[in-house]
Amino acid sequence: MTENAILRAIAERGTAVGCMLFEFDTPRVMRLLAAAGVDFALFDLEHTAWDAESLRRALAAGRATGVHTVTRVVRAQYPLVATALDAGSRGVMAPMVESAEEARLLVESARYPPLGRRGFGVIMSDELEGGPAATAERANSDTFVIAQIESEAGIEHADEILAVPGIDAAWVGQFDLSLSLGCPGEFDHPSYIAAVDRLMDACRRHETPLGQLVASAEAGAAAAAQGFRLLAFADVWVFEGALREGVAALRAASPGR
Numbered sequence: 001m002t003e004n005a006i007l008r009a010i011a012e013r014g015t016a017v018g019c020m021l022f023e024f025d026t027p028r029v030m031r032l033l034a035a036a037g038v039d040f041a042l043f044d045l046e047h048t049a050w051d052a053e054s055l056r057r058a059l060a061a062g063r064a065t066g067v068h069t070v071t072r073v074v075r076a077q078y079p080l081v082a083t084a085l086d087a088g089s090r091g092v093m094a095p096m097v098e099s100a101e102e103a104r105l106l107v108e109s110a111r112y113p114p115l116g117r118r119g120f121g122v123i124m125s126d127e128l129e130g131g132p133a134a135t136a137e138r139a140n141s142d143t144f145v146i147a148q149i150e151s152e153a154g155i156e157h158a159d160e161i162l163a164v165p166g167i168d169a170a171w172v173g174q175f176d177l178s179l180s181l182g183c184p185g186e187f188d189h190p191s192y193i194a195a196v197d198r199l200m201d202a203c204r205r206h207e208t209p210l211g212q213l214v215a216s217a218e219a220g221a222a223a224a225a226q227g228f229r230l231l232a233f234a235d236v237w238v239f240e241g242a243l244r245e246g247v248a249a250l251r252a253a254s255p256g257r
Contacts, residue, residue, distance in 0.1 A: 005068040006091075006144055006169075006230065009039040010209055015224050016040055018232040020072075020213060022048050024239075030062020030069075040068040040144075042232055045084065046095055052083050059088035070144055076102050078117075081109035086121050091144030093171060098153040100160040107166035110145050112136035115166060144168050146211070150176035155195045162206040169230060170203055172196060172212040200227050216241075 009016035018040035019033055025048075033041050043050055043058070059069055070091035071084040081092050094106045108116040113136075120136065122128055128135050147161050150173025154161070162170060174187060177196075183189035203210040204227070211230025214220040220231045 004090075004142060004144060005039045005066060006070075010229050014229065016209075016211075016230050017220075018042055018230070019238070020044055020232045020234050021050070022234060022236055024235045025050060025054055025058075027057045027061035029058055029235075030065050030067055034062070034065035034067050038067055040070055040091075040230075040232075042093065043069065043071045043089070045080075046072050046074050052087050055084065055089065056087040063088065068144065070146060072148070076106040076109065078105070078109040081106065082118055082121075085110060085118065085139075085143065090142055091146065091168075093146035093148055095148040095173060096151060096154070096176070097147040097149060097161055098151055099157050100164050103147050103161045103164040103167055106147060107145055107164060110143050111140045111166060115140050146171050148173050149199055150174075151180040152177075152195070153180075155198055158199050158202040159205070162202055162208045167208065169209045169211060170199065171230070172199065172210065174212060203227075 006016045016039040018038045020042040021029060022044050030041060043055055045051070045055070055071060062069070068091065069089050070093055071089040072093040072095060073080040073084050076094035076097060081094070084092055092106070092110050094102070097103055097106065110116060110118060112118045112120060120132060122132070122135055145166055146169045147167050148171040149155060149158055149161065158170070161167065175185065178184050178186060178189070178192050181189070181191045181195060183192055186192060200210060209229035210227065211232065212223060212228055213234055214223055214231050215237055223231055
């Protein structure tokens with residue numbers, strides 16, 4: 001499968017909607033996401049217990065779902081990026097990208113020559129249709145590379161980062177960005193708003209979609225109106241919110257003692 005569901009969703013609907021996975025470590029999670037109709041799944045290896053082995057199981061189980069998979073690695077380093085892609089991820093996100101040099105390393109690590117320096121480790125015959133050259137070409141076209149910009153330095157160098165060929169999208173790390181700006185969690189702070197506006201302007205200049213996590217459908221609608229093109233719920237937020245509402249509804253419907 002080579003059709004990129006993220007780019008298709010943006011082209012057809014203006015936004016791509018996904019889910020970021022922190023705690024739902026189960027091979028069947030991809031089937032759940034597909035049933036819910038998401039465009040992409042974002043696996044977080046930076047702050048969770050996900051690793052190459054658990055990632056490999058989940059991606060293998062969900063390969064035929066049509067959900068585009070992206071993995072957030074710990075940093076833009078070749079061993080981390082290559083391991084995620086070899087596990088079956090169809091994209092990578094690197095956090096704390098703060099320079100064009102780091103962006104180039106991310107792209108080179110994620111793509112085969114002539115676009116990058118990724119090592120060729122494909123061994124399954126169904127992925128080798130047409131031979132190694134065709135496999136590399138498909139992977140280079142399909143792999144979605146996201147630079148996460150979540151620091152004052154990243155905002156300062158956003159234009160340089162987004163100018164690097166092969167960066168397909170940017171992503172706001174809102175909590176780390178607010179910490180870097182000295183206003184932790186204050187997303188209505190003037191410094192935070194100005195930083196996001198600056199990043200949004202850079203994305204428009206480079207025609208690069210920008211994404212972020214959202215806590216609700218209302219927040220997502222506001223972000224889309226602002227210009228965000230990739231929106232994702234967090235698995236734990238969705239589960240906790242739905243469970244809280246359901247528990248409250250059951251208690252309200254229960255007969256009093």
